[in-house]
Amino acid sequence: MKKIQLKNSVDILVDDEFYQLTASYKWNICKSRGKQYARTTIYHPKKQDIYLHHLILGGLKSGHTAYFIDGNSLNCQENNIIQVPFHTKSHIKKCTFLNKTSMYRGVFLKFGMFISAITYMSKTNYLGVFKTEKEAAITYDLKAIELYKEFAKTNIMINPYFLS
CATH class of the missing domain: 3.90.75 (Homing Intron 3 (I-Ppo) Encoded Endonuclease; Chain A)
Incomplete structure (x- = not known):
């Protein structure tokens, strides 16, 4: 260097x-x-x-x-x-958790339920409403891996593209 x-x-x-x-x-x-x-x-x-x-x-x-x-x-x-x-760069940048209702990426609290959502190619996809924060985070992880493949930033799950 x-x-x-x-x-x-x-x-x-x-x-x-x-x-x-x-x-x-x-x-x-x-x-x-x-x-x-x-x-x-x-x-x-x-x-x-x-x-x-x-x-x-x-x-x-x-x-x-x-x-x-x-x-x-x-x-x-x-x-x-x-x-x-281009559509991947916004997904892989560091996620800050200031003023957020969840400690997980793609999960937020609304009306006492946890909602999971992911943005892909400038469109927000709502993935569902969950009782627990962890369920919502796992759903987000699965969709992130499906959409972003090796560039997916996950919360709980290990990205299978990193295992090879």
């Missing part, structure tokens, strides 16, 4: 095999949606912005976006960046 240091004393982490390729460019920090990304501009044949994580991934597949496993968008090591479908 090598560091590329920018003039504002920000370090970008890259793998050794990508260092020669990346060190020849002048990198800047670009802020977007609360994150910082390393970006450079080339002028051949016309002006084009290139993000470092796109360069490391060899470009993005259509309908996909980059996801930084450790959450640090300036850690551009190959093992820290994966391509995920």
Whole structure:
């Protein structure tokens, strides 16, 4: 692992095999949606912005976006960046439980019953009403695994895609 240091004393982490390729460019920090990304501009044949994580991934597949496993968008090591479908990225981000009525992802309390729901491709799917929080969480887990496969974040169950 090598560091590329920018003039504002920000370090970008890259793998050794990508260092020669990346060190020849002048990198800047670009802020977007609360994150910082390393970006450079080339002028051949016309002006084009290139993000470092796109360069490391060899470009993005259509309908996909980059996801930084450790959450640090300036850690551009190959093992820290994966391509995920657009509709999956919102599912795998960290879930905060502030002001929530349940300790489980996809479960909330309403009128004394626990409701399980999951969002997929911008549509909310209500999975049912349950007496216990745990039943609702298990139902959510099953649907998350069905929809998101290896990217499913589960509450109680172990994702079978991680077992292989």
